[in-house]
Amino acid sequence: MADTPRRLVIVESPTKATKIAGYLGPGYVVESSRGHVRDLPTSAAEVPARYKGQPWARTGVNVDADFTPIYVVSADKKATIRKLKTDLKDSDELYLATDGDREGEAIAWHLLQELKPTVPVRRMVFHEITRDAIQEAVAHPRELDEDLVQAQETRRILDRLYGYEVSPVLWKKVMPRLSAGRVQSVATRLIVDRERERMAFRAASYWDLEATLDAGAEASPREFTARLVGLDDRRIAQGASFDSLGRVKGDVVVLDEAAAAVLAAALEKAPFSVAGVEAKPYTRRPAAPFRTTTLQQEAGRKLGFTTDRTMRIAQELYEGGWITYMRTDSVTLSDQAVDAARDAVRSLYGADYLPDRPRIYASKVKNAQEAHEAIRPAGASFRTPAQSGLSGDQFRLYELVWQRTVASQMADATGQQMIVRIEASCPQRVDLGERAGAVRTARFAASGRTITFPGFLKAYVESTDDPAERTTRLPRLSPDQPLDPVRVAAEGHATKPPARFTEPSLVAKLEELDIGRPSTYASIIRTITSRDYVFKRGAALVPTWLAFAVTRLLEEHFTALVDYDFTADLEEQLDSIAKGQVDRLEVLRDFYFGPQDGQASGRSAREGLHELTRALGDIDARALSTFHLGDLDSGVDVRVGRYGTYVEDEDAHRANVPEDMPPDELTVEAARELLARAGGGDRELGLDPQTHVAIVVRNGRFGPYVTEVLPEDEAPAKGSKRAKPRTASLFRSMDPASVTLDDALRLLSLPRVVGGEGEDVITAQNGRYGPYLKRGTDTRSLPSEEAIFTTTFEQAEELFSQPKRRGRAAAAPLRELGADPANGRPVVVKDGRFGPYVTDGETNATLPRTDSVEAVTLERAAELLAAKRAKGPAPKRRGSRGTAKRATAKTKKATTKRTAKASGAAGPKGAAGSAAGSASDARAGERPGTAAGSTARATE
DNA sequence: CAGTGAGCGAGCTTCCGCTTGACTT
Numbered sequence A: 001m002a003d004t005p006r007r008l009v010i011v012e013s014p015t016k017a018t019k020i021a022g023y024l025g026p027g028y029v030v031e032s033s034r035g036h037v038r039d040l041p042t043s044a045a046e047v048p049a050r051y052k053g054q055p056w057a058r059t060g061v062n063v064d065a066d067f068t069p070i071y072v073v074s075a076d077k078k079a080t081i082r083k084l085k086t087d088l089k090d091s092d093e094l095y096l097a098t099d100g101d102r103e104g105e106a107i108a109w110h111l112l113q114e115l116k117p118t119v120p121v122r123r124m125v126f127h128e129i130t131r132d133a134i135q136e137a138v139a140h141p142r143e144l145d146e147d148l149v150q151a152q153e154t155r156r157i158l159d160r161l162y163g164y165e166v167s168p169v170l171w172k173k174v175m176p177r178l179s180a181g182r183v184q185s186v187a188t189r190l191i192v193d194r195e196r197e198r199m200a201f202r203a204a205s206y207w208d209l210e211a212t213l214d215a216g217a218e219a220s221p222r223e224f225t226a227r228l229v230g231l232d233d234r235r236i237a238q239g240a241s242f243d244s245l246g247r248v249k250g251d252v253v254v255l256d257e258a259a260a261a262v263l264a265a266a267l268e269k270a271p272f273s274v275a276g277v278e279a280k281p282y283t284r285r286p287a288a289p290f291r292t293t294t295l296q297q298e299a300g301r302k303l304g305f306t307t308d309r310t311m312r313i314a315q316e317l318y319e320g321g322w323i324t325y326m327r328t329d330s331v332t333l334s335d336q337a338v339d340a341a342r343d344a345v346r347s348l349y350g351a352d353y354l355p356d357r358p359r360i361y362a363s364k365v366k367n368a369q370e371a372h373e374a375i376r377p378a379g380a381s382f383r384t385p386a387q388s389g390l391s392g393d394q395f396r397l398y399e400l401v402w403q404r405t406v407a408s409q410m411a412d413a414t415g416q417q418m419i420v421r422i423e424a425s426c427p428q429r430v431d432l433g434e435r436a437g438a439v440r441t442a443r444f445a446a447s448g449r450t451i452t453f454p455g456f457l458k459a460y461v462e463s464t465d466d467p468a469e470r471t472t473r474l475p476r477l478s479p480d481q482p483l484d485p486v487r488v489a490a491e492g493h494a495t496k497p498p499a500r501f502t503e504p505s506l507v508a509k510l511e512e513l514d515i516g517r518p519s520t521y522a523s524i525i526r527t528i529t530s531r532d533y534v535f536k537r538g539a540a541l542v543p544t545w546l547a548f549a550v551t552r553l554l555e556e557h558f559t560a561l562v563d564y565d566f567t568a569d570l571e572e573q574l575d576s577i578a579k580g581q582v583d584r585l586e587v588l589r590d591f592y593f594g595p596q597d598g599q600a601s602g603r604s605a606r607e608g609l610h611e612l613t614r615a616l617g618d619i620d621a622r623a624l625s626t627f628h629l630g631d632l633d634s635g636v637d638v639r640v641g642r643y644g645t646y647v648e649d650e651d652a653h654r655a656n657v658p659e660d661m662p663p664d665e666l667t668v669e670a671a672r673e674l675l676a677r678a679g680g681g682d683r684e685l686g687l688d689p690q691t692h693v694a695i696v697v698r699n700g701r702f703g704p705y706v707t708e709v710l711p712e713d714e715a716p717a718k719g720s721k722r723a724k725p726r727t728a729s730l731f732r733s734m735d736p737a738s739v740t741l742d743d744a745l746r747l748l749s750l751p752r753v754v755g756g757e758g759e760d761v762i763t764a765q766n767g768r769y770g771p772y773l774k775r776g777t778d779t780r781s782l783p784s785e786e787a788i789f790t791t792t793f794e795q796a797e798e799l800f801s802q803p804k805r806r807g808r809a810a811a812a813p814l815r816e817l818g819a820d821p822a823n824g825r826p827v828v829v830k831d832g833r834f835g836p837y838v839t840d841g842e843t844n845a846t847l848p849r850t851d852s853v854e855a856v857t858l859e860r861a862a863e864l865l866a867a868k869r870a871k872g873p874a875p876k877r878r879g880s881r882g883t884a885k886r887a888t889a890k891t892k893k894a895t896t897k898r899t900a901k902a903s904g905a906a907g908p909k910g911a912a913g914s915a916a917g918s919a920s921d922a923r924a925g926e927r928p929g930t931a932a933g934s935t936a937r938a939t940e
Numbered sequence B: 001c002a003g004t005g006a007g008c009g010a011g012c013t014t015c016c017g018c019t020t021g022a023c024t025t
Helices: A014-024 A075-089 A102-115 A131-139 A146-173 A184-200 A257-267 A292-303 A307-319 A335-349 A392-407 A503-512 A521-530 A545-557 A566-578 A584-593 A668-680 A741-748 A793-801 A858-871 A896-905 A912-924
Strands: A007-011 A028-032 A093-096 A121-123 A205-214 A223-231 A234-236 A272-284 A413-431 A438-453 A482-494 A534-537 A540-543 A626-628 A637-641 A644-648 A654-656 A683-687 A694-700 A703-709 A727-729 A752-755 A762-767 A770-775 A778-781 A815-819 A826-832 A835-839 A844-846
Touching: A007 A014, A007 A075, A014 A028, A014 A131, A028 A075, A075 A102, A093 A102, A102 A146, A146 A545, A146 A566, A146 A584, A184 A503, A184 A521, A184 A540, A184 A545, A205 A257, A205 A413, A205 A438, A257 A413, A257 A438, A257 A482, A272 A438, A292 A307, A292 A392, A292 A503, A292 A521, A307 A392, A307 A503, A307 A521, A335 A392, A503 A521, A521 A534, A540 A545, A545 A626, A545 A637, A566 A584, A644 A668, A654 A668, A683 A741, A694 A741, A703 A741, A727 A741, A752 A793, A762 A793, A770 A793, A778 A793, A815 A858, A826 A858, A835 A858, A844 A858
Parallel strands: A007 A028, A007 A093, A093 A121
Antiparallel strands: A205 A223, A205 A482, A223 A234, A223 A438, A272 A413, A272 A482, A413 A438, A534 A540, A626 A637, A637 A644, A644 A654, A683 A694, A694 A703, A703 A727, A752 A762, A762 A770, A770 A778, A815 A826, A826 A835, A835 A844
């Protein structure tokens, strides 16, 4: 028997690999790439040495050489590549079987680049994992689609440039660690825009009537309700009759409470009768099978799952072989799935519930890439939820998928829709006041629905966010039939602001705008939440004021980038590239350098990203992060600052805005309330027995502190020793809620004289870097705050007799690696403020995250040190006013102050260092900015 | 948003889309 050739097939997912192997049989080895195998470098640590120092190394895209990208195999992908290379060695043929969409094609191309196969290579593509589809695909391979790869690279490069060029603008202008991106920035803007609508919204109130009517003893049901729709020949106002500012649209009667009450009373005695009955056939079709977004929506509404949770459970079900792939934009069912669904319908519900022909669903998603099937129960026959043996979340999600899939192949639900018009005339005109006038006839309506054949509703009812589906059961009624009013009740209503986005509704909106992909919807929400752009209140996504500031900056200075049509336009261009009609360079140049001169076809000239990110002087950070509340003369602003968001009044009084307060609740009144509480919210500890001045504990920029409240009108002139109140931070061991007057007096008594005379007097006190001793201009740190009070003169002198850095420099190395071959100096690993680093006593190099203290070798250390020496000393930073100094700011209510303070004395990992560092660097800032680092610094 | 003195390894943060890892005998 001749040797059968051995073929290596590579797909994306291990689960898929196992599945396919079963359909291909012997002679095929199926492996997986586990997603993308290489990418642009994410950080400086990943940039290959030969590119370091290039101005474009930071983004990994050489914009001056036709946007050439550099690709690296990240540490966690190296093993995958190694494995695939080994497998390839024993193979006679390579089948690249990644998805047929843009990303899948690119993965195949990257695999080729990395594996460099010497055997024949084929590209095979399938859209469903069934035996037929796989065998068909392997029998008809195609070539790699270079144009599709070009489209993916364009997408990748553009996203990188957007993200890595715009984010630094935010670091400089707003806060470090912020981010911007094609997807997240628009997602954030959607949420901010909705909040703006809510803030601009003005509620309208209106009243109407609900009549409970008796249709006579034979009727079933005997009683039903009808709602007032008109008076004489005018319509009555409903919610939709008002605009968002509470103004009435069109010619309608608006009833207030008094008018509604008068009318209700008059109608209770009036004769009602049926004016007309309309019956229309009603049919309802089942919804399409699930794709990622609809699964997330329904799991959210019916099961209360977050998008994250839905995807996690779906992944488990996929890996367990229960459902098909969960990241898909397709609603197509394979023939196998249609058969399985129809079998289930026939056996569980009967032939009546089965349509003559299979239902076919087309994707409504623009530019859907349809690399997969819809999400459905896996296999050629569907296991019912009851048979599955699954439990908990898995059971519930599987049941949802099963029901939706089966229902999608069931018959329509049919029935009748009835609309009944009813009139009631008062014996004489009723005066309803100035706005409504005098009226005589009131018109009511009732609608109802009867389902005569439930069809797919037997299996699955799609839920809805819209409560408009409110219907009543109606009796049989005929024209002119008299009705007896049992009760006529006036009901008040108010228009509501547009609802906030929830996770699923945001995802649905993003999909509609063609922003994001099935694999990223859940992570988009994670990103904007972790950046503090958005937080959740119940199910609602609420934007922060930080999001308002960032969105405003982007809208004003990067307008095109946060346009809701930006991605959709981009998709069109990518499509053209994929079809080979457009060169990617045109698209990238246009985006980065702006439209080239002359050729503009009536379209207004726009600056490219390159120009925009360098025009920092035009961006007024202070103005962008200030929001005026209420009317022009309200005098109250909200400001997004380094220590969080606060409100400020005309007298520059300030108060923090609680982190969980939605922007639309921060009215002028609420702000005044916060200010009042902040002003009067100090806890009074008592009076200083000596001076009779009140001592309070208060929260400040550096944490809780005690201070004196000096009488306002105290004349400062007459021999007063101090114009300012004494203040002192609490010790870390103290709590603002429990600190006593004695504690406060002790703190305010500082500095303590420890001993000595004249020039040599030693004092003990608390400072920026923690507790310390001072003698003249010389200082020494103290081991604890308590030591400020307990240190004796002898101990103090002992401390001063020792050199300054004692105790800190004594830290023992973590490891000793031996002599550096470069210079023979001993190399050791040490732990420092910025994490572990290697040093030869002169040059220091921080260990990259990819190296561990345990695993680092002498060779590796020597490499790191050599790289560091080659770079030369770090350029001194130029001091810049404003934003550059806020390095440690974090919006979370954090503890930055206390840890910062502690760091000086005890902890090596303090945050205080950077703040202090840049302050002192400001003096050394004269030297010319030669290094790359100084080119993009904020000046203003 | 209160304000008091050091001397230290500074260097990194960030995008969107694919997908689940797991060193060596």
